[in-house]
Amino acid sequence: MGVVMRSAVRNLGNAKIPACGIAAMAKASVPARTKTRLVPPLTFEQAAQCNTAFVRDIAENILAAAAQSSIAGYIAYGPADAQPFFQTNLPPDIALIEACHPSLGECLDHAIANLFERGHRAAVVVNSDSPTLPTSLLLEAAEVLAQPGDRAVLGPALDGGYYLLGVKARHRRLFEDIAWSTQHVARQTEERAAELRLPMHILPTWYDVDDVSALKMLVAELFEGQSFAAGLRPAQPRHTRALFQSLLESSQLKDRLALDALRGAAE
Incomplete structure (x- = not known):
């Protein structure tokens, strides 16, 4: 697995390497294969568009954090032939890491290893399913x-x-014996850290948009101005907002989501 640096990406060879590398785990958008748990109320095509907007927004969120701290941004992507998709949809200051392994744990572990190979003193992996994730949480992790x-x-x-895991050294054990895609993942990860006697700082809870109930929370947050957590300022995901503003023109989508906020936003 390697790092793909586009020609437009800044050359760090003679510059100070940022202390923290943050990589968002992402998949290329393919209708009927991406974000299928959002169908219905979305169509397969709309779900793929949603994934693209999420990826673009997390990239911009990482760059917003990088403008305030010693951070470099990456996308750890799959499948292996998806590089053109990400090159088309990402800003030039985001580097690409190919992350194609049989299990999610292996993908996360190898993405972290790759960040350390790049010379960063800390490595963070973050999902690409939380478009309103506060930039302050990325900054807190780096701090x-x-x-x-x-x-x-x-x-x-x-x-x-x-939604985020950060370390100062590679610890494979953090990704072993984890029941991935269940409600036990965070708890089991804390247990692995305890086994390693690794101090673990816990950030505030946030949400992933990977099912219909979370999609409703996202849309209510975007168009009603409701933050998911008091005291935290959500990111302003311009690509996600623009997509759903456009989709709101479809009364069928508004009815399927059954949100009064959507009806008001489209009027």
């Missing part, structure tokens, strides 16, 4: 990992998984 001593940081998700 925690800048402290002395080995440590980790975990961002638990509402569904029991996690």
Whole structure:
């Protein structure tokens, strides 16, 4: 697995390598294969468009954090032949890491290893399913990992998984004996850290948009101005907002989501 650096990406060879590398795990958008749990109320094509918007927004979110701290942004992508999709849809300051392995745990572990190979002193993996994830949480993760001593940081998700994991050294055990895609993932990851006697900083809970109930939360947050968590300022995902503003022109989608907020946003 290697890092693909596009010609337009800044050359870090003679520059100071940012302390923290943050890689968003992402898949290329393919109708009927991407975000299928959002169908219905979305169509397969709309679900794929949603994935594209999410990927573009998490990339911009990482770059917003990089403008405020010593951070470099990456997308860890799959499948292996998806590089053109990401080159087309990402800003030039985001580098690409191919992350194609049999299990999610292996993908995460190898993405982290790749960030360390790039010379970063801390490595963070984050999902691409949380377009309103506060930039402040990315900054908090980087700040925690800048402290002395080995440590980790975990961002638990509402569904029991996690949206972010950061470390200062590679710990394969964090990805072993995990019941992936269940509500036990975050808890089991904390247990692995305890086994390793690895101090773990826990970030506030956020949500993944990977089912219809979470999609409704996202749309309500975008168009009603409701933050998922008090005291946290959500990111403003311009691509996701533009997509759903366009989709709201379809009364069928509004009815399928059954949200009064959607009807008001489209009027």
